[in-house]
Amino acid sequence: MSDRSLTLPTILVIDDEVRSLESLERILSDDFDVKTAATIGAATEVLENEWAQVVLCDQRMPEQTGVEFLKTVRERWPDVIRMIVSGYTDAHDIIDGINEAGIYQYITKPWHPDSLILTLKNAVRLYELQRENELLAVEMKMSPSVAKKVVVNRREALRRDYDFDDGIVRGPDSPMNKVCETLRQVAPYDVPVVLTGASGTGKELAARALHYGSLRWNKPFVVENCGALPDQLLESELFGHKRGAFTGAVEDYVGLFERADGGTVFLDEISEVSPAFQVKLLRVLQEGEIRPVGSARTRKVDVRVIAATNRDLEEEVRAGRFRADLYYRLAGMVIRLPALKDRRDDIPVLVGELMQRAEAKLGKQVPGISAEAVECLKGYHWPGNVRELQNEIQHLLVVGEEGRELGAELLSRHILRAAPAEEEEAAEDVIAGLDGTLKDRISLLEARIIKETLIRHRWNKSKAARELGLSRVGLRSKIERYGLANVKPLPARRAATS
Known part of the structure; x- marks a missing residue:
């Protein structure tokens, strides 16, 4: 084994198509120690003998589906981050992958090399964070006061990272100065905010600055891209579901709203939400309670909602594509981020x-x-x-x-x-x-x-x-x-x- 492979995170790539396997190995080899397997049996052998942080498996394998195999991986090697790559986007496959195999990411073909590498690097970082959390859990059992201090220090570091002055990088006479001053004024008040601006202008960074500048800063901050999921998955992701609520729901799932209780929910690409789901979201914002899919009971949640969009929401309202009542629920304040040009x-x-x-x-x-x-x-x-x-x-x-x-x-x-x-x-x-x-x-x-x-x-x-x-x-x-x-x-x- 080379010294270089010892310094790189290990990725196991599984695909029965040789050309696809070779292509993935060639693209990923600069950033990862890549192990390959053309069969499920070979992949199992690798996992039994090698230390892999991430498994990237094709969905359509001859012996069994990728989801079925990754379900086994979840049982035998639960720490390994599991990912599916497929040319098919069947909703049932996605649901099964998320619920049965605990899939971290479902990647569709054709994939872009830079995007795939970035996703895998994020998966490796997630693996590292899991290990750090395990060590932290052990430390908490042995020394609760020390562990508490570590958690507090990390939260304070996060708050500094997203400070309005240091976290949002800009020049002395930047147009962002006025934006940051508005963010600073709004942050302490528990009002919903809509952030607008073109893609890539830093709306999520601004949302984090709002959260860490608020009284909720020591509570969770969770993010959901509303344009990335169909309605059923989005409802499950945000509000949770009960076991048996739909095919593949093999256990209860706590949604992001409940996980963020006391903190902030950031809803990115809010303009992409369907009219049907807008009604469900409006009810949650009006009543301050959620109902998991398949449940007859509601649960109270206390969250601040920050939404973002690269569209003109007022124009979307006038065109009838976005509900006016939902817009006014979300738009307690509207802050526009300038383009880099x-x-x-x-x-x-x-x-x-x-x-x-x-x-x-x-x-x-x-x-x-x-x-x-x-x-x-x-x-x-x-x-x-x-x-x-x-x-x-x-x-x-x-x-x-x-x-x-x-x-x-x-x-x-x-x-x-x-x-x-x-x-x-x-x-x-x-x-x-x-x-x-x-x-x-x-x-x-x-x-x-x-x-x-x-x-x-x-x-x-x-x-x-x-x-x-x-x-x-x-x-x-x-x-x-x-x-x-x-x-x-x-x-x-x-x-x-x-």
Whole structure:
């Protein structure tokens, strides 16, 4: 066994299709010690002889279904995190997986490599947290006062992590300052809040800041993505169910509302809830009580509800897609989070913070990121907002050399080709044909491509000309025509952090 495999978490991948198995092994091998099995028997043998944190099993196996096998895994190796990957999304399979096999995640094909890797890393972290909780339980039995102190310290650390000043990273004159001040004012009051803004703007981070700034901060904070589950599963997940309530309900299940009693429930993508389920949710908010699926009795719960959406809920109400009475129950306060393109001066600060997190996560250190790269990042319009910026920083760190500064030439091409921030709106008008001749539009695109190519080749004109199919004289002429002659790489510096 190599030293490297000893440092990586172990994932067992089970699939009877050899090509699929090889593909998964190739994609995951950089981040995990991957064990593979093409049969249930081989998978059982691996688990009997190896220490695996996560099992990723295909649902359609010849001997038995993935859910049936993972039910056995749950009985014999209960600590192992169990996941299903399948090209089929049958609701009964999902329900059986959640209830019988305790499935952590049901992944549908085709899966995206980055998303799959992130999900598996979260599963490994869950495994580690389970082990930590087991040790904590032992410690509590042996020394309750010490264990209590550990729990209190961890809660205090969480509260600091989501503080309005330190937890939400921004610059001194950021548009987020006004948002954070509003969050600070609202947090202590027990009113429901709707957070709006495009995907990736940090709505969950804002919800956590509200929770940890409230009087409920030492109680649970639970999250549910309402757009990810059909009504029956969502009702079960939020309100719980009784054994035998539906096929696959083999035991009682406590819903998130009951688990969060005294704390906060964060309902993400609330606009995706169906009209039928909106009625059920409204009743819970009105009465302050839930009724688990299959139960004749209601239970009182005391929770604060924070909802989030990337849609305009008032417009959804006017269009008849969202109930007005539910909206007014949820919208005690409405707080809008600005898009990253509207807070470009925050980008250097965010880059510094995200770089530190990526270095810790990937175990790779670099001296910093060049000022030229930061300027390019500021010039991009970021449709995916902070989440997209986080992915780009991880991309930079992965493709860069350890111990060497990250330069602009490592950035994704679509970012390098973006216009400077002050030119973006005018450039979009020209390209879209709102202004300018065909020659103007072609010239604008040509200038962007030349600039992107020069940056990638670290302003080596010979290499750039060769790639573009130009002579050095021809390239020099275009550089002068488009005003790129005075654009030089900026001196390197470490991006500032908050």
